[in-house]
Amino acid sequence: MTNAVNTDAGNLANLANDAHAVIVRDVQGVLFVTLNVPATRNALAPEVVAALARAVERAETDTTVRALVLRGAGGVFCAGGNVGNFKARLDAGEAPQDPVASRNREFGYFMQRLAALPVPVVAAVEGAAMGGGMGLSCAADIVLATRDARFALSETSLGIIAAQIAPFVVARIGAAATRRLGLSGERVNGDSALALGLADALADDSAALDALLAEWLTRICRCGPQANRAFKPLVARTGQVAQGALLDEASHLFAQCMRSEGAEGIQAFRDKRDAAWVVRFDAAAVRAAQATQG
Template sequence: MPDLPHKHGVIVRLANGVLFATLHVPATRNALAPEVVAALADAVAQAEADPQVRALVLRGAGGIFSAGGNVGNFQARLQAGARADDPVAARNRQFGDFMQRLAALPVPVVAAVEGAAMGGGMGLASAADIVLATRDARFALSETTLGIIAAQIAPFVVQRLGAVATRRLGLTGERVGGQAAVAIGLVDQLAEDSAGLDALIAEWLTRIGRCGPHANRVFKTLVGRCGQEPVAPLLDEASLLFAQCMRREGAEGVAAFREKRDASWTARFDADTVRAAQAVA
């Protein structure tokens, strides 16, 4: 499977139409330093631009998803002092730009969480469409325990969990384990361990692989507009999108259904393929 350029602690591989982006910064427990976020943004741009990409999988190497923001960088930014063009605010807002692009990515995003998903790491998971985790995973909005706030990830956590649960987590810094994360809607399904997580990722990617790649892109974009635009004109446009999809992939999909066969776009995954795509050495 081909590797895309590997830089700044993110390993990116393309396998069977799925882009795997694996955080690999062991010294900081996969913290989201600016250069790491920039590398993740490059992976998102690749998935946006390449029509052959059918999904993006985010995972952390070494049994840790992400410890969140790089606290070491926080101190350096504070030394710059406050001014009208506040560098602390500017850097924070850049992360928000990335989060918006990730959430709006028109292909399914799968977050596979082991170990810690703290602060910004929990934000990454919240922006995904499907969140899978090991039973011993731990999530927290830990920023307030440092006297700061979960600023740029807040809208995405609220969208995933609702305001009540987000307030509870953010106002207490509570750490939530895998089972509790399922109960509040943060995690969709649990695996017992890392090997089980590989198998679970393969299972969900196989489900995605049954869907028309173009139809998935159109549907996710349409859902993102629901609740943001007046219903009647959105439905007018949706009818045209439906007709376009029918003439594009729909003919093959309907034929495959009638002939009791797989559609031409069908892709299947197994745990070995997933494991290889996320290997760090």
């Protein structure tokens, strides 16, 4: 039987503190994580990163979580780092440990955790995705964007570098394209982002982005949630271990899946019905899950 999406108050758990700098809602196992500081264009202030880290921790440890969606409130994804915080770190000096380097590396640890999540991560990008904001999108598995979205590695225009996000941008679009964007500060719109591989699909506007996100979440939620949790880390290990050892590991993962979700999935296929885990989303449900008012 197909599950219906339920967005009632009892099923929408707000997990973030810090004056709702980040709003997190759980709808049928999908965590909708909304950056909610429009006054700073959702800049990555310490409290925002801390709230994001809590959402990531839940997705790591809660096996009922099926996917994580990143989006920004106010029609802006994320304008990058908080420049005011950069000045405070410089004023703190360099002893006993360089506060600029240590805070920068802290964000890198968060990025590593986000990219390593075993569940699908979807970034829904509209408006600016600059600097660290572009880094967030590059750590996602699926990036959906509006045609007027703007992506940029803007750090060099400030005389600094995209330090902690660079490896994730390279993993997403390759070294040559990363050099092009990072050495020029070029801003690219949705169509150019699609051509570069920064985005996977485009929508004409915010309402269309809701509908597009609903389509992709429905696709994800047709897949066995535990099968997805097994598959993504397996792909991540490709190239990290010897091929034979990885295939040995994969065979055991396959057997585990066959003995759990696989039995239901194969039976559902034979019966020409939805598997028990299937959930469908529509644009209205997506919009409600990301609402910052009410």
